[in-house]
Amino acid sequence: MTDAWTDRRRRSIMNLCVNCKEGTTFLSSKESSDEAHTGSYIFEYVDKCIEEVGPENVVQVVTDNASNNMAAGDLLKLKRPNIFWTSCATHTLNLMLQGIGNQPRFKGVIEKAKAFTIYIYAHHKTLSLMRRFTKKKDIVRPRVTRFATAFLTLQSLMEKKSELRAMVARSEWSASKHSKNAKGKAAFNTALSAAFWNGVTLCLKVFAPLVKVLRLVDGDKKPSMGFVYGELYRAKEEIKEAFKNQELHFRPILDIIDGKGRGRLDGLLHLAAYLLNPYYTYKDPSIENDNVVMNGFFNCVESFFPDDYASQSEVTNKELLKYMKKEDGFGRALAKMGCATNDDTYDPVGWWHLYGNSVPKLQKMAKRILSLTTSSSGCERNWSTFEMIHTKKRNRLDTGRLNNLVYVQFNAKIINKKRRQKEKGVDVLLASEASMAQGWIVEDGDEDVDSDLTNDMVGDESGVDSSAPPRRSARLQEVRELGEELEDSDEEEEEGNEIDFDFESDNEGILEGYGEEEEVDS
Numbered sequence: 001m002t003d004a005w006t007d008r009r010r011r012s013i014m015n016l017c018v019n020c021k022e023g024t025t026f027l028s029s030k031e032s033s034d035e036a037h038t039g040s041y042i043f044e045y046v047d048k049c050i051e052e053v054g055p056e057n058v059v060q061v062v063t064d065n066a067s068n069n070m071a072a073g074d075l076l077k078l079k080r081p082n083i084f085w086t087s088c089a090t091h092t093l094n095l096m097l098q099g100i101g102n103q104p105r106f107k108g109v110i111e112k113a114k115a116f117t118i119y120i121y122a123h124h125k126t127l128s129l130m131r132r133f134t135k136k137k138d139i140v141r142p143r144v145t146r147f148a149t150a151f152l153t154l155q156s157l158m159e160k161k162s163e164l165r166a167m168v169a170r171s172e173w174s175a176s177k178h179s180k181n182a183k184g185k186a187a188f189n190t191a192l193s194a195a196f197w198n199g200v201t202l203c204l205k206v207f208a209p210l211v212k213v214l215r216l217v218d219g220d221k222k223p224s225m226g227f228v229y230g231e232l233y234r235a236k237e238e239i240k241e242a243f244k245n246q247e248l249h250f251r252p253i254l255d256i257i258d259g260k261g262r263g264r265l266d267g268l269l270h271l272a273a274y275l276l277n278p279y280y281t282y283k284d285p286s287i288e289n290d291n292v293v294m295n296g297f298f299n300c301v302e303s304f305f306p307d308d309y310a311s312q313s314e315v316t317n318k319e320l321l322k323y324m325k326k327e328d329g330f331g332r333a334l335a336k337m338g339c340a341t342n343d344d345t346y347d348p349v350g351w352w353h354l355y356g357n358s359v360p361k362l363q364k365m366a367k368r369i370l371s372l373t374t375s376s377s378g379c380e381r382n383w384s385t386f387e388m389i390h391t392k393k394r395n396r397l398d399t400g401r402l403n404n405l406v407y408v409q410f411n412a413k414i415i416n417k418k419r420r421q422k423e424k425g426v427d428v429l430l431a432s433e434a435s436m437a438q439g440w441i442v443e444d445g446d447e448d449v450d451s452d453l454t455n456d457m458v459g460d461e462s463g464v465d466s467s468a469p470p471r472r473s474a475r476l477q478e479v480r481e482l483g484e485e486l487e488d489s490d491e492e493e494e495e496g497n498e499i500d501f502d503f504e505s506d507n508e509g510i511l512e513g514y515g516e517e518e519e520v521d522s
């Protein structure tokens with residue numbers, strides 16, 4: 001996995017991480033200030049690292065969807081046809097959520113919710129009143145991406161719906177000087193609007209299935225390649241049900257999902273992994289009749305064993321049939337029980353290790369594919385480690401020393417994260433910083449957060465070569481200090497005191513249901 005970043009001294013740095021079944025590890029970084037980040041330049045950097053790791057140990061390269069990365073993928077395919085170049089699933093899902101969120105029926109609800117939370121957090125008195133009614137729980141929940149923050153904040157609002165309605169109806173609210181201005185009146189109307197809460201319910205029903213997939217691909221808890229195609233298919237079915245299977249309503253949503261996912265989440269590895277995951281194949285044997293899936297698998301086999309027709313024939317004509325017909329170990333009752341439930345303990349790689357001994361070539365192929373990640377977000381989150389080390393007081397570090405410090409710091413955090421996940425069950429979408437929540441707290445706070453995603457979209461969809469590296473703003477580097485001068489501030493704020501919001505670190509999962517819609521007043 002590779003990504004680019006610009007430090008405080010405006011030096012452009014590329015990094016490279018490796019991922020296996022055990023997780024992501026930082027490998028190296030490289031200063032590239034004097035070079036344009038063209039497809040050929042990225043290819044040369046990645047190809048050199050492949051040589052260092054060993055081509056026989058590499059199955060795929062994962063990057064975001066920018067056009068220069070895709071150009072590098074084309075060059076890699078020419079030199080190493082048996083190594084795949086994969087688009088980042090987290091980035092693609094964020095594009096899906098952004099596209100859906102920009103639709104009028106959802107955008108209006110999200111903007112109203114943002115205006116409400118910004119108003120609450122802009123004043124000490126309203127913030128204190130809200131925390132008193134919610135028993136010191138916040139309504140904004142920072143997460144690792146902007147769209148996860150949007151979903152989980154809407155979920156938080158829905159959970160606290162009765163408390164928020166009671167809050168604006170109390171005398172303390174009406175006695176506040178802020179409740180009398182335009183924004184205060186708008187917040188009051190939002191909290192008591194049945195139409196608004198119905199809109200929040202619909203947003204949650206539509207976003208929840210995709211956020212579940214985002215949780216899967218962005219969490220790094222287990223390899224996601226074997227699940228992303230099947231879970232995205234399930235997400236689309238759930239969205240249909242949310243609209244009671246009325247095509248007029250769900251079709252625009254599915255068109256966005258299919259359009260963003262085409263060529264990104266339906267590649268050869270995704271299709272082969274879907275077929276080789278017994279959780280899906282045993283549950284739905286008709287997969288063998290799916291022409292797209294089967295052709296994807298056949299093409300994947302040809303890439304896995306280039307110019308080795310004997311192995312291609314062995315895997316496709318003999319071993320695959322044993323698996324699909326559940327012969328030998330595949331037909332055992334224990335084998336069927338071992339893949340019946342997709343929970344945190346289910347491990348398709350371990351399943352193949354136990355029951356795939358009669359098909360050695362297919363077993364090796366399945367174990368390698370099902371051990372893969374689908375996201376480069378672990379590589380991108382490495383920049384927070386760079387920012388922590390390369391501070392204002394330490395900005396004279398040369399890139400070699402910076403690389404060594406990041407190597408130790410980032411990999412130590414990975415080890416500690418795994419320990420905490422096992423001991424405490426930490427939410428994989430939980431953010432350790434508030435930068436992704438600024439749009440819900442500060443006016444125009446989304447402008448800085450959107451910059452990287454917008455750059456990738458421009459490079460990817462317009463065909464323009466995005467040779468310039470993505471640049472993070474200074475606002476993102478101040479991850480916990482949200483002490484900007486807020487509009488309509490209280491007297492304490494006017495004195496210049498900084499505000500550092502301490503968000504609740506809840507580990508609640510995604511809600512399965514969101515209640516019934518209210519009757520909207522005519």
